[in-house]
Amino acid sequence: RKEVEQDPGPFNVPEGATVAFNCTYSNSASQSFFWYRQDCRKEPKLLMSVYSSGNEDGRFTAQLNRASQYISLLIRDSKLSDSATYLCVVNRVNDYKLSFGAGTTVTVRA
C-alpha cells in the first residue's frame, strides 16, 4: 500500500464552481501535512500547510482528519488559473522525508 494515496481525477469544473478532493495516508505516525501545487511541466510549489484545526488561505480550505487518516482540499470560486495538479504531502515527526502522493488533477473550464 502506498504511503499517500490520492484520487488522480481529473476533476473538470466550470469557473466559479467549488471542487474538493481528499488524500489518505497510511502511517498513523505522520505529523505534518501539506498541499503542493504543480503546473504542467513545472516544479511543485507549496500551496499551504494543513493544521489540525483546519485552515483557510483565501479560496482554499484544508482539513485534517487524523482518526480516518485523510486530508482534504477545497477550492471555492474556481478560477482558470487553478488548473493544476495538487500533490498531497506528509511527513513523520523527526523524519525529514516528505512522502508525496501522485497528485489530483483539476481542470477549470471557462
Add this chain to the structure above:
Amino acid sequence: EAGVVQSPRYKIIEKKQPVAFWCNPISGHNTLYWYRQNLGQGPELLIRYENEEAVDDSQLPKDRFSAERLKGVDSTLKIQPAELGDSAVYLCASNQGLARTGELFFGEGSRLTVL
C-alpha cells in the same frame, strides 16, 4: 533572490550512456534533496544532504546512481549507465531543514529521456 538552479533542463541519451545533472540550491539552504518524478507520479526522494553529508540515500540505486555535494553547496547527480527506466524528471530541492517551515523549494527539473 535566485531560486534553485538546475542544468541541463533537457537531456536525451541512448541507454548505457552516462549522464550528470547539476544543482545550485538557494543561498543559505543547508539541506539539499534530489527527487525523481515519473510521469503521472509524485516526486520520490533519491537522496538528502545536510551540508556536505548524505544523511538519507536509502532510495538511491547505488549500482548506477551516485551523487556528491562538495563544499556543501552545489550538487551533482550522476547515472552510469543509464537504462530506459531512468527516463524521468530529476528535481533538486533545498530548504533550511524541515524543522523550519516544511517547505521545499524546487528547481525546474532536468528532464531525462533514455532511448
